[in-house]
Amino acid sequence: MRRIPWTVVVFIAGLAVPLLGSRFYTFVASDIVIVSLFAMSLNLLLGYTGLVSFGHAAYFGIGAYTCALLMKSANAPFLPSLLGAGLMAGAFALLFGFFCVRLTRIYFAMLTLAFAQIVWAICFKWNDVTGGEQGLPNVPYPDMAWMGALPILGQFRVGDHFYLSALSIVALCFAALRRIVDSPFGRVLTVIRDNPERAQFIGVNVRAYQLAAFVLAGFFAGISGGLFGIFNRGVFPDFAFWTKSAEPLIMTILGGMGSFWGPAVGAAAFIVLNQQITSFTEYWPLTMGTVLIVLLFVFPGGIAGTLMSLVARLRLRTKAEIPSADAPELVKPNA
Amino acid sequence: MFEFSFLFGQFLGGLTAAMFLFLIASGLSLIFGVLRVLNFAHGSFYMIGAYLAWQFVRSIAPTPEGFWVAALAAALAIAVLGGVLERALLRHLYSREELYQLLFTYALVLILGDMAKLAWGTQQLSVSRPPSLAGSSEVFGVTIPHYNMFIIVLGPLIAIGFWYILQRTALGRIVRAAALDRETLGALGANVGWVYTGMFMLGSFLAGLGGALVTPIKSIVPGMDVEIIVEAFIVVVIGGLGSFWGTFLGALIYGQVLSFGILIFPRFSIFAVSVLMAAILIVRPWGLLGHPLK
Numbered sequence: 083m084r085r086i087p088w089t090v091v092v093f094i095a096g097l098a099v100p101l102l103g104s105r106f107y108t109f110v111a112s113d114i115v116i117v118s119l120f121a122m123s124l125n126l127l128l129g130y131t132g133l134v135s136f137g138h139a140a141y142f143g144i145g146a147y148t149c150a151l152l153m154k155s156a157n158a159p160f161l162p163s164l165l166g167a168g169l170m171a172g173a174f175a176l177l178f179g180f181f182c183v184r185l186t187r188i189y190f191a192m193l194t195l196a197f198a199q200i201v202w203a204i205c206f207k208w209n210d211v212t213g214g215e216q217g218l219p220n221v222p223y224p225d226m227a228w229m230g231a232l233p234i235l236g237q238f239r240v241g242d243h244f245y246l247s248a249l250s251i252v253a254l255c256f257a258a259l260r261r262i263v264d265s266p267f268g269r270v271l272t273v274i275r276d277n278p279e280r281a282q283f284i285g286v287n288v289r290a291y292q293l294a295a296f297v298l299a300g301f302f303a304g305i306s307g308g309l310f311g312i313f314n315r316g317v318f319p320d321f322a323f324w325t326k327s328a329e330p331l332i333m334t335i336l337g338g339m340g341s342f343w344g345p346a347v348g349a350a351a352f353i354v355l356n357q358q359i360t361s362f363t364e365y366w367p368l369t370m371g372t373v374l375i376v377l378l379f380v381f382p383g384g385i386a387g388t389l390m391s392l393v394a395r396l397r398l399r400t401k402a403e404i405p406s407a408d409a410p411e412l413v414k415p416n417a
Numbered sequence: 418m419f420e421f422s423f424l425f426g427q428f429l430g431g432l433t434a435a436m437f438l439f440l441i442a443s444g445l446s447l448i449f450g451v452l453r454v455l456n457f458a459h460g461s462f463y464m465i466g467a468y469l470a471w472q473f474v475r476s477i478a479p480t481p482e483g484f485w486v487a488a489l490a491a492a493l494a495i496a497v498l499g500g501v502l503e504r505a506l507l508r509h510l511y512s513r514e515e516l517y518q519l520l521f522t523y524a525l526v527l528i529l530g531d532m533a534k535l536a537w538g539t540q541q542l543s544v545s546r547p548p549s550l551a552g553s554s555e556v557f558g559v560t561i562p563h564y565n566m567f568i569i570v571l572g573p574l575i576a577i578g579f580w581y582i583l584q585r586t587a588l589g590r591i592v593r594a595a596a597l598d599r600e601t602l603g604a605l606g607a608n609v610g611w612v613y614t615g616m617f618m619l620g621s622f623l624a625g626l627g628g629a630l631v632t633p634i635k636s637i638v639p640g641m642d643v644e645i646i647v648e649a650f651i652v653v654v655i656g657g658l659g660s661f662w663g664t665f666l667g668a669l670i671y672g673q674v675l676s677f678g679i680l681i682f683p684r685f686s687i688f689a690v691s692v693l694m695a696a697i698l699i700v701r702p703w704g705l706l707g708h709p710l711k
Contacts, residue, residue, distance in 0.1 A: 134516045181699045188455060188515050192654060193698045199647060200691040207688060325643055328523050335520060365535065371527030378517055378524070379509065 089256075096249050100242035110357055112245040114350045116309045119252045121333040121345035122259055123302030128331070129339035130263055131295040132275030133183075136191045136327050137198030138303055140178070141171040143205060143322025145304025146311035147212055150221040153312070160224030164251070164308045171304020172297050174201070179296035183289045186278075198327055205319040217318030221311050248309050255302055256346075262298065263342065271295055332370070335377055338384025347386050422558035427676050433565045435672025436572030437631055441645060442652040443579065443664050444623030450659025451596045451616040454507065454518045458525035460646030461533075462621050466495045466628025467637045468533055471542045484547040488629035495625025496618040503617040508610070530642055539639050544632035564633055571630075575623075576665050583661065592616060596659065651694045657707020666705055 099111045120142055127133040149167035152158040158166070178197040185193055205212045212218065226243040238246075262268050274281045274288055282288050311317040320326060329352070330345070337348025352370075359369050381388050445459045473487030502525065510518050545551075550563040583589035594602045595612045603609045635641075648671070656667025671690055678689040697704060 128516070134514075134519070136519065181695075185698070185702050188453070189698070189702045191515065191519065192455070192650075192658075193695070193702070195650070196654065196691065196695050196698055199651075200688065200695060203688040203691050323643075324647060325526075328520070331516070331520060332523075335516075365531045367527035368531035368535075371524040371531070374520060374524040374527070375506070378521055379506070382513075382517070 093249075093253055096253075097246065100238045100245060105239070105241065108239075108242050108245050110353060112241070112248055112313050114353045115245070115249050115252050116306055116313055117329075117333070117353060118346035118349035119255055119306035119309070120303055121330040121337070121349045122256065123299045123306060124330040125334050125339055125342075125345040126259065126262070126271075126295055126299045126302070128334055129341075129344070130268065130275060131271045131292055132278075133292060133296070134187070134191045134331075135182075135194040135296075135299075136324070136331070137178075137194030137196070138299070138330055139322050139324070139326035140194075140198035140201040141175055141300040141303035142307035142310070142326065143198075143201055143317075143319075144174050145171040145307030146317045146321050147205060147218070147307075148304070149308030150218045150311045150317040151211070153224070154218060154221055160226075160247075160312075164305060167308030168301045168304040171307065172301035175297045175300025175303075176293070179293050179300070183292040183296060195324055195327065198322060198324060202319055202322040202324070205322050212319070215319065217316055218311075219316040221314075221316055223312060244312065248313065251305070251309065255305060259302065260342065267291075267294070332374055334384070335374070335382075336384055338386035338388070338390075340383060341386045341390065344384055344386035348384060351385060425557050426559040427680065428673070429559060429561055429565070429569070431672035431676030432569050432669075433634075433672075434675065435668040436568045437627060437634075438648060438652050438671055439572045439665055439668035440575065440627035440630070441624055442649040442656075442668055443575070443661065444620035444627075445646075445649050446653040446656070446659055446661065446664040447579075447623070448617055448620035449653065450661075451592060452511070452613055454511075454522065455515075455650075455658075456620070457519065457522040457646055458502075458529060459522075459620070459624050459649060460642040460644070461526050461529035462495050462499060462624035463628035463631075463645050464637070464639075464642040465498070465529060465533055466491045466625030467632050467641070468537050468542070468628075469494055469625070470629035470632050471544050471637060472537075474544055481548045484544065484633070488626065488632075491629040492622050492626035495628075496622035499621025499624075500614055500618040503614050507617070508613070511613075526642065526646075530639065533642075534639055537637075541636040541638050543636040546633040568630065572665075572668075576661065579661055651690055654694050654704055655697050657701075657704025660704060660707040663704050663706030 096111065096115065100108055102108075120138075123141075124135065124138045127135050127138075145167035148170040149163045152163035152166050153160065178194070182190055182193045182197070206215060208214065223240055223244055224247070226240065226247065229238075229243045229246070263271070270281070270286055270291055274286065274291055278288050281291075307321065310321075330349075333348035333352045334345040335348070336351055337346065338344035355370070355373070356366060360366050363369070377384065383391060441459065441463050444462075445456060448454060448456050448459070469491035470484075470487050473490050474484055477483075477487065477490065507518070507521060510521055546562070546564045550567055553560050553562040554566070555561075581589075583592060591602065591607050591612055594605075594607070595609055595616070599609055602612075652667040652671050653664050654667070655670055656663030656665065670693070674690050674693060682689065701707075
């Protein structure tokens, strides 16, 4: 039996969202697409390299401000601005990461949080450039008139056009992330995650690999931030506040950090949940906190992990043979 | 360039802020030192302590000096809350990765923040100073409220009290042993589980006390939980997580850098503190007076 190419199916389904003709669906889908890149970028550190960063919002925020400033103040075109956002975030990740990877475990988490607070303080206080507490409102939508000239796309709104570009960019980023984790480089990262000492013994420069992962994660978080700033029509210091860093962590736990797509699934669940809950109560944090505690205690593998172990169990039951080789590896909540 | 009395006033302002931070950060540091858990919910305990103090002043202790009763009751209530959370939930996460503990305490931040909103709304609340300390005195040409003086004295008293208990009593020896080697201590017959619970309660008590005592100086607002936790976090990181005197030193440095930083770079004093923290983490990740983790 051939495997169904789920990623392609989901991508095509994503492309079809504007056909539903609902402003709301496009809005939610854009949110999911952009934020899932943020969560997936963090999982390069969390799930693949075994580094708990509690300051990932710094790179999201740097990307958002860079892209917004380039587009709004310098009138730069969209794609170069977005690339600039990624590169700027990556550069800061290189600078901060250089110090962070020298620490381990909880100290690593603390230093990433400390650097994120510095970024937040700058965004919050540097009125002349970042707009301070008020942020940068009215970030322009990129000029996508060419899309309007195309046959089917012409009927869509500008929000749909932006959604389609964001979806394509994020899909490219996911493909790149997939290549990265499947490459020999990605394999070394998982070795470092599972046993840093042994990685060192076999001659791996652990810090250099961790730093490279940190920079890549920062780059993709920057792209995500850049897109989010445009989607949100404004960039605010909250983007880099420490509570924002908790969001991709929650999404990753929600989806399951043991699998490649887990964080994206978690991001989708997080945003849909947010939409549903905020429509009838303002106490979204209370709900999210409760969900999080249930997850931590009852489903530590997240949605993806729980589903996969369910599938693995069903397969075991239907055939008494050995299940397919990759299933148990994906189920493992990477202790 | 500045007059002496002005600088002295600035210094005292920094000192008052430092002593509050010390109260809160010492609890955070104690919990990290023994349990190895970075408790984000510590700021929430502080905020709920403040709200409870306001509530108790109005309900159970509406006499002029009732503030003291209310503050103590609020701090005790927070200690009980901490104890219940530790026994019922946190305890089961000690063997898991740090990420689970961090996210658990973060979940508490979300839940407690909303519960406070449900219970007390989003309006600013304030408590008046107790009449016994409502006055103020002039020292070197600076007017200092008596309440601030009380805080400046209380901080070192608590620090010395803790130092004495931790270094000079049998109980303190058990606590220090729990911080160093949990298993050996258990094998020697100490009930490590309850030592952990006790420490978590004590740390929570300090957060609640800090929140209750801050009410006559600062108004109580939603969001004070996530702000204070970052400040307390910076203080313990500067001084050294788990080091008691380190936290004291960290609080003093933080208070003064913030207080004088405003004079030198008006806009960037928060920034100055964060940079100081990052610099210390780079050079001495375990803080000024802390020790590297084994």
